[in-house]
Amino acid sequence: MPTSLLQTVAVTISTNIGEVTIHEKHFPIPILFTEKPKISPSEFMEKWTGSSEKEVVQHSWPQILREWSDIRDQLNANNIMCIYERNVEHKGIISYCLCVFLDTSVFIEVSLALTGKIIVLVKSNDSAVSKLVLLAIQHLLE
Numbered sequence: 578m579p580t581s582l583l584q585t586v587a588v589t590i591s592t593n594i595g596e597v598t599i600h601e602k603h604f605p606i607p608i609l610f611t612e613k614p615k616i617s618p619s620e621f622m623e624k625w626t627g628s629s630e631k632e633v634v635q636h637s638w639p640q641i642l643r644e645w646s647d648i649r650d651q652l653n654a655n656n657i658m659c660i661y662e663r664n665v666e667h668k669g670i671i672s673y674c675l676c677v678f679l680d681t682s683v684f685i686e687v688s689l690a691l692t693g694k695i696i697v698l699v700k701s702n703d704s705a706v707s708k709l710v711l712l713a714i715q716h717l718l719e
Contacts (some may be wrong), residue, residue: 606713607655611677618661621673625684628700634707636715640693643718645670648689651717657685657710667691676710683710 589596616624641648649659652674662672669690676683683706686698695718699711 605655606709606716607657607676609678610656611680612656614656614658614675614677614682616660616675616682618673621660621675621684624682625673625686625700628684628702632702632704632707633698633700634704634711635696635698636711637694637696638718641689641695641718642693645672645689648687648695648718652687652714655713655717657714657717659687678706678710681706683707685710685714687714 649662649672652659657674657676659672659674662670664670669688669692672687672689674685674687676685678701681701681703683699683701685700686696688696688698690696697711697714697718699707699714701707701710
């Protein structure tokens with residue numbers, strides 16, 4: 578995996594004989610996501626609409642030359658599960674996804690316009706986690 582797709586993390590492992598800290602090792606952020614989180618589409622939409630708009634972080638790309646199925650497969654392969662999607666006539670595809678990072682549920686909206694423009698919105702109750710997940714998605718899609 579190219580290093581541009583990886584983030585530097587310090588890991589401390591505690592055992593009954595002491596602690597070991599590993600510094601400056603590269604790990605993909607999604608390795609810390611809970612494997613295949615589950616939620617019903619109705620529960621997801623309830624939580625999505627009930628969360629504060631001020632907690633949203635977003636990123637957009639003017640044009641991505643990838644098919645929606647490739648994007649969805651890339652997200653799902655990295656434990657960002659697409660829960661519900663809809664095709665909006667004359668606009669494009671909007672997909673609602675979920676990932677869980679260290680017990681924090683992160684709600685994601687991915688919009689792919691017919692022009693190829695993509696917008697990703699990320700919400701959680703922890704803005705630092707939202708920013709980290711958005712960064713992971715940016716690296717996955719670029």
